[in-house]
Amino acid sequence: MAIKIVFHLFFIYFARLAKPTKSKPMKTLKLLLVCLCISSYSYATISPEEKNALITLFNATNGEQWNISWYLDQPVDNWHGVKIKDQKVIEINLNFNNLNGQLPEEIGNLIYLKKINLGFNKLSGTLPASIQNLTELESLELFSNNFEGPIPVEIGALKKLESLKLYNNQFSGELPVELMELTSLKELLLGSNLFIGQIPTEIQALTKLQKLSLMNNQMEGEIPAELAQLTDLEELLLSTNKFTGDIPLEFVNLKKLNSIMVSNNQLSHEYANISGKNPEVLMAIQKETAAANPPVENTIEEE
Numbered sequence: 001m002a003i004k005i006v007f008h009l010f011f012i013y014f015a016r017l018a019k020p021t022k023s024k025p026m027k028t029l030k031l032l033l034v035c036l037c038i039s040s041y042s043y044a045t046i047s048p049e050e051k052n053a054l055i056t057l058f059n060a061t062n063g064e065q066w067n068i069s070w071y072l073d074q075p076v077d078n079w080h081g082v083k084i085k086d087q088k089v090i091e092i093n094l095n096f097n098n099l100n101g102q103l104p105e106e107i108g109n110l111i112y113l114k115k116i117n118l119g120f121n122k123l124s125g126t127l128p129a130s131i132q133n134l135t136e137l138e139s140l141e142l143f144s145n146n147f148e149g150p151i152p153v154e155i156g157a158l159k160k161l162e163s164l165k166l167y168n169n170q171f172s173g174e175l176p177v178e179l180m181e182l183t184s185l186k187e188l189l190l191g192s193n194l195f196i197g198q199i200p201t202e203i204q205a206l207t208k209l210q211k212l213s214l215m216n217n218q219m220e221g222e223i224p225a226e227l228a229q230l231t232d233l234e235e236l237l238l239s240t241n242k243f244t245g246d247i248p249l250e251f252v253n254l255k256k257l258n259s260i261m262v263s264n265n266q267l268s269h270e271y272a273n274i275s276g277k278n279p280e281v282l283m284a285i286q287k288e289t290a291a292a293n294p295p296v297e298n299t300i301e302e303e
Contacts, residue, residue: 046076050089053109054082057092061099061123068097088112095119095141102126108133117141119165124148132157139163143189147171153178163187167213170194180205191215191237198222204229213237215261223262225250233257240264247271 045051057063058070068080077084083091089110099121108130115138123145131140132154138161147169155164156178164182167189174197175190185206191213198221199214209230220242227236228250236254239261246268251257262271 046084046087046089049109050112051076053104053106054079054089056104056106060104061101061121066094066097066099090136091115093117095121097121099123103128105130107131110134111136113137115139115141118145119143121145126150127152127155129154131155134158135160137161138184141165142169144168149173151176151179155179156181158182160184162208165189166193167191168193172196174198175200177202182206183208185209186232187211189213191217193217195219199224199227201226203227206230207232209233210256211235214241216240218242220244223247227251228253231255235259237261238265242266244268 054070054076055072058072063069070079076082076089081092081094081097082089083093090112091114092110093115095117096119099118101123102125103118103123105128107128111133113134114136116134117139119141120143123142124147126149127142127147129152131137131152135157137158140158140161141163143165144167147166148171150173151166151171153176155176159182161182162184163186165187168191170193171190172194175195177200179188180200180202183205186208188206188209189211192215195214195217197219199219201224203224204226207230210232211234212227212230213235215237216239218241222245223238223243225248227233228248231253233254234256236257236259240263243262243265244267247262260271
């Protein structure tokens with residue numbers, strides 16, 4: 001839009017210059033300078049490293065078969081799903097676009113990215129370790145693909161990450177402790193994968209977390225009481241795993257929790273999946289807590 005306005009002003013200026021005047025050569029020179037400035041502004045581009053990274057992504061994911069492809073001979077700011085600010089690529093949004101292949105290591109050269117959304121595609125393979133270079137990243141959405149392997153420990157470098165959505169893939173292995181270093185996280189959605197092991201107690205460090213989903217995996221062990229320290233938690237989805245024991249009594253401290261799913265585990269009690277204010281599960285825990293800690297009655301000793 002800004003470029004169109006500049007060109008509009010340019011044509012007005014050109015029309016005025018076109019009028020016969022005694023100093024036409026000087027004005028013609030001015031016109032050429034204006035043309036050069038506008039041309040330079042209009043085709044201002046990103047760094048060669050970033051452009052090469054985008055082209056590599058295009059080639060690695062069968063770009064010619066995308067639903068909306070890129071015309072590589074056009075300016076990058078015309079490429080679908082690519083957002084540029086101050087001559088830097090800050091966002092890639094290519095969800096539902098038939099990407100088929102693996103993420104190249106070169107993705108790590110897009111160091112100014114704040115958001116990646118590649119959900120609902122056919123991407124496979126493992127996450128490249130080079131994602132550790134994307135230290136400006138705030139949102140990483142790779143849900144509903146065919147990614148596999150463990151979450152790379154290098155993900156711990158993404159300190160600004162607020163949303164991590166990896167659900168509905170084939171990720172496996174244990175959750176890396178480095179994941180618990182992402183203290184800006186508000187959403188951690190890892191459901192419908194092949195994760196094993198226990199929920200790390202270090203998860204208590206994610207104090208800004210609002211949504212946590214580990215449902216439909218193969219995780220085990222007891223649900224850690226440390227989750228109760230995530231007092232901003234609104235949604236907790238742990239169903240369809242192999243968790244044992246019971247829901248920690250400390251969960252009564254989760255005052256903002258309005259949705260909890262813990263069914264289809266190996267817990268001591270079977271709980272329904274509950275949504276809404278004051279979930280029944282928490283109310284049951286409150287009753288359990290009250291029963292375990294009856295009020296002390298004052299007694300008067302008779303002489």
